Amino acid sequence: MTARILDGKAIAAEFRNECAVRVQRLKEEKGLVPGIAVVIVGDDPASKVYVRNKAQACEAIGMHSEVHPLPAETTQAHLLAFIHALNAAPAIHGILVQLPLPKHIDGQALIEAIDPAKDVDGFHQANLGGLITGHPAFYPCTPWGVMKLLEHTGIPIEGKSAVVIGRSNIVGKPMGLMLVHAGATTTICHRKTQDLAFHTRQADILVAAVGKAGLVTGDMLKPGAVVVDVGINRLANGKLAGDVDFETASQVASWITPVPGGVGPMTIAMLLGNTVKSAERAAGLGTGAETRIA
Numbered sequence: 001m002t003a004r005i006l007d008g009k010a011i012a013a014e015f016r017n018e019c020a021v022r023v024q025r026l027k028e029e030k031g032l033v034p035g036i037a038v039v040i041v042g043d044d045p046a047s048k049v050y051v052r053n054k055a056q057a058c059e060a061i062g063m064h065s066e067v068h069p070l071p072a073e074t075t076q077a078h079l080l081a082f083i084h085a086l087n088a089a090p091a092i093h094g095i096l097v098q099l100p101l102p103k104h105i106d107g108q109a110l111i112e113a114i115d116p117a118k119d120v121d122g123f124h125q126a127n128l129g130g131l132i133t134g135h136p137a138f139y140p141c142t143p144w145g146v147m148k149l150l151e152h153t154g155i156p157i158e159g160k161s162a163v164v165i166g167r168s169n170i171v172g173k174p175m176g177l178m179l180v181h182a183g184a185t186t187t188i189c190h191r192k193t194q195d196l197a198f199h200t201r202q203a204d205i206l207v208a209a210v211g212k213a214g215l216v217t218g219d220m221l222k223p224g225a226v227v228v229d230v231g232i233n234r235l236a237n238g239k240l241a242g243d244v245d246f247e248t249a250s251q252v253a254s255w256i257t258p259v260p261g262g263v264g265p266m267t268i269a270m271l272l273g274n275t276v277k278s279a280e281r282a283a284g285l286g287t288g289a290e291t292r293i294a
């Protein structure tokens with residue numbers, strides 16, 4: 001079998017176009033421009049690239065975006081005060097604190113300081129907790145983007161066997177919950193899992209979110225599986241690679257995401273979606289179909 005490419009770049013572009021229409025409607029009907037504030041502490045070079053990409057994506061659909069670069073030695077107290085000010089700013093509908101943060105900063109405390117109604121990353125406890133019952137204010141962008149990719153295959157999730165590799169708070173755990181909500185029998189594997197291949201071979205849907213290049217090879221897959229690669233690993237030669245060995249996996253899978261051009265662009269598109277959603281709520285507009293998963 002040769003897998004079909006699950007083209008995140010194209011699907012993200014389509015979703016961004018839908019967001020642009022919603023931004024236009026907000027402007028015309030409510031005179032409101034959705035706004036996002038990105039706080040970036042220190043000068044991690046990778047973070048700078050991401051933040052620039054996010055800002056460009058926002059501006060391209062007519063949103064307001066502001067980036068607040070703060071020096072690495074900024075204090076926790078200053079950052080908390082900064083976030084409180086953004087919470088109170090009416091022009092700001094989404095607040096994102098770029099991770100990773102310098103070591104002296106308590107990142108969790110910063111995330112909890114964000115108004116959950118502006119937590120467009122979906123990282124606040126109130127939103128991650130809301131995932132349990134299925135009604136958070138915002139879904140975390142990466143797993144939500146994965147759900148959109150799965151939807152695109154047209155393959156029903158209900159009753160399928162899903163395996164997530166990775167148990168992080170921002171990808172693996174919320175991903176597992178979303179798949180459960182969508183009706184998949186779901187296993188979350190992680191570094192303590194005894195026989196990873198035993199589990200992955202059962203998977204109709206496999207999501208790898210570990211950060212280890214080449215972890216998943218074709219021989220570990222069930223023939224016809226849908227394979228979603230969340231990993232972004234910078235190789236020694238400067239190239240990006242996922243957690244999945246594309247060469248062998250694409251011989252066995254029915255659908256597979258590339259890296260780059262798979263999950264990454266979806267993450268950014270979902271961030272825009274969450275910010276537009278937040279602005280729609282502020283304007284008293286509906287929060288219907290676009291908030292549902294799968």
Ligand SMILES: Nc1nc(=O)c2c([nH]1)NC[C@@H]1CN(c3ccc(C(=O)N[C@@H](CCC(=O)O)C(=O)O)cc3)C=[N+]21
Pocket residue numbers: 049050096097098099100121141232240259260261262263264265266267268
């Ligand atoms: N508060 C916070 N929220 C985040 O969502 C967040 C964060 N911090 N810190 C860093 C990670 C990483 N992340 C990516 C988003 C898009 C691409 C992306 O678009 N990647 C392109 C390739 C980009 C390249 O060439 O480097 C692709 O996969 O095609 C990658 C990584 C969001 N993150």
